[in-house]
Amino acid sequence: xxxxxxxxxxxxxxxxxxxxxxxxxxxxxxxxxxxxxxxxxxxxxxxxxxxxxxxxxxxxxxxxxxxxxxxxxxxxxxxxxxxxxxxxxxxxxxxxxxxxxxxxxxxxxxxxxxxxxxxxxxxxxxxxxxxxxxx
Numbered sequence: 001x002x003x004x005x006x007x008x009x010x011x012x013x014x015x016x017x018x019x020x021x022x023x024x025x026x027x028x029x030x031x032x033x034x035x036x037x038x039x040x041x042x043x044x045x046x047x048x049x050x051x052x053x054x055x056x057x058x059x060x061x062x063x064x065x066x067x068x069x070x071x072x073x074x075x076x077x078x079x080x081x082x083x084x085x086x087x088x089x090x091x092x093x094x095x096x097x098x099x100x101x102x103x104x105x106x107x108x109x110x111x112x113x114x115x116x117x118x119x120x121x122x123x124x125x126x127x128x129x130x131x132x133x134x135x
């Protein structure tokens with residue numbers, strides 16, 4: 001079972017559409033699963049019909065998913081963007097700044113890092129170093 005983390009805290013997964021792996025995707029998919037090592041430069045013309053993109057984080061030290069999220073947002077993707085896997089609560093603000101709407105974690109990680117730790121970082125716009133510098 002998984003837990004979905006948003007700025008409001010923990011919640012259930014409300015996505016029921018399933019996912020298609022990036023390498024198997026046709027032009028008419030509604031949700032994509034993207035690995036952290038994917039080349040997404042060719043996705044630009046396929047993004048308008050995609051409602052959800054989930055990017056995998058195989059471990060907490062693999063930050064390539066943050067780069068992918070930023071590239072997707074800069075390419076104009078406006079749908080739901082979800083980080084999935086081993087994202088730590090300390091990385092939540094970075095995930096949000098990179099363009100993720102939500103984070104999907106397993107129950108074991110949610111137990112080790114309770115909702116309060118994630119909610120503490122939910123005010124990610126106000127507490128970044130650039131905002132403090134602009135002050």
